[in-house]
Amino acid sequence: MTASILEARVPGAAPPPRPLRGPARAPDTGALRPVIAGIGFRHATGTDEILTLVAAALRQADLAAARLTALATAADRAEDRAIRAAAEALGVPLVPVGVEALREAGRRGVTRSVRIEALRGVGSLAEAAALAAAGPDAHLILPRIASPGATCALAASGDEP
DSSP states (O other): OOOOOOHHHTTTTTOOOOOOOOBOOOOOTTBBEEEEEEEEEEEOOOOOHHHHHHHHHHHHHHHGGGGEEEEEEEEEGOHHHHHHHHHOOOTEEEEEEEEHHHHHHHOOOOOOHHHHHHHSSOOHHHHHHHHHHHHHTTTEEEEEESSEEEEEEEEEOOOEE
């Protein structure tokens, strides 16, 4: 038998906090949603640059590092040593995203790079990878940010916490 919130409260204690709202929380319950970091990067980009960019993205979105549940990138780049080492250092899985899934999710992206659009058929690889890995109902928490050799975007899954 589970106790309701009211039964679990200690008499005289402050009421439980109201669920927070925002793109990283489910709209109906305020529950935390899984957060995916989509990563685009050049071949010469190192692990430290990717890690620094992910940390900056989480800070900008005001999210704790523990909220990050995966890194995602284009399937043809998922074997690159730098991205694999970054995922390992963060303790999260690396999700390779195929071309069609990138293009489908890319329609929901908000930023455009002419170069990436010509190469990949999406405006932002980072946004498309994050959205694709987070699911069909995912929303961007943080649009693409960039460092000299990489881009990062954050997405939260849809209605499921």
